[in-house]
Amino acid sequence: xxxxxxxxxxxxxxxxxxxxxxxxxxxxxxxxxxxxxxxxxxxxxxxxxxxxxxxxxxxxxxxxxxxxxxxxxxxxxxxxxxxxxxxxxxxxxxxxxxxxxxxxxxxxxxxxxxxxxxxxxxxxxxxxxxxxxxxxxxxxxxxxxxxxxxxxxxxxxxxxxxxxxxxxxxxxxxxxxx
Numbered sequence: 001x002x003x004x005x006x007x008x009x010x011x012x013x014x015x016x017x018x019x020x021x022x023x024x025x026x027x028x029x030x031x032x033x034x035x036x037x038x039x040x041x042x043x044x045x046x047x048x049x050x051x052x053x054x055x056x057x058x059x060x061x062x063x064x065x066x067x068x069x070x071x072x073x074x075x076x077x078x079x080x081x082x083x084x085x086x087x088x089x090x091x092x093x094x095x096x097x098x099x100x101x102x103x104x105x106x107x108x109x110x111x112x113x114x115x116x117x118x119x120x121x122x123x124x125x126x127x128x129x130x131x132x133x134x135x136x137x138x139x140x141x142x143x144x145x146x147x148x149x150x151x152x153x154x155x156x157x158x159x160x161x162x163x164x165x166x167x168x169x170x171x172x173x174x175x176x177x178x
Contacts, residue, residue: 047077050175051150055079058168060152062131065175066092066099067148073099076148080131097121099149102136106146108169110135112159132157135165137172148175 047065055063062080066073066089073092081089089097095104098121102109109121112133131153139148150172160168 046176048079051077051079054150054171055152058152058171059154061155062134062153064089064099064151065148066151068103068146073103073149098134098136099151102138102149103146106138106140106144108135108137108165110160110165112157131155133160135160135168137165137169139172139175141177147177150175 047067051063051065055061063078064075064081065077067076068074072094075086075090075092078086089099092100092103094100098109098111101121110133111119111121133156134151134153137150137152138146139150141147152168
C-alpha cells in the first residue's frame with residue numbers, strides 16, 4: 001500500500017487495519033485529507049452524544065465507546081479519533097490494546113502518554129491520536145460482566161490518581177445499556 005498523505009501515522013494505521021482484517025476503503029475527497037470508510041462501524045447517535053458530554057464534563061479531548069458484541073468489542077462512538085485509528089479499533093478482541101485489556105481485567109487501564117508508552121498496552125495506531133494521558137474504563141452489567149469500555153484521553157502527560165479513576169469509572173457506568 002502506498003502512502004496517501006497524513007504522514008507515517010496514517011500509513012501505519014491503515015497497514016495495521018488491513019493486517020487485522022478490517023475492510024478499509026480510502027476516499028480522497030478533493031482537497032480534504034484521506035478518510036477511511038468502514039462499512040462495519042455503525043455509530044450510535046445516543047452513544048456519540050453521551051460520549052461528547054462525558055468528554056466535556058471530564059476535560060477529555062478524545063474518546064471512544066466500545067460495546068461487547070459477538071465476543072469482541074465493537075466501536076460505537078468516537079470523538080477526535082482519526083479515521084485510520086477508528087479502522088484499527090472498529091473491532092477489538094479481549095486482551096488487545098487498552099480497551100481489550102480493560103475488558104479482560106475488568107479494571108481501568110491507563111497510560112500517562114499515548115505517544116511514548118512502552119508498556120505494550122498501547123497499540124501503534126493510538127499514537128496518531130492528538131492526546132497524551134488516556135484511560136480505558138470497563139462498564140459492568142448487573143452480573144459483573146463487562147458490557148462496554150469507555151476510553152477518554154487528555155491533553156498533557158500525567159498519571160490519573162485513584163480518586164479520579166474512581167470518579168471517571170462511576171461516570172462511565174452511566175452509559176446507557178443497549
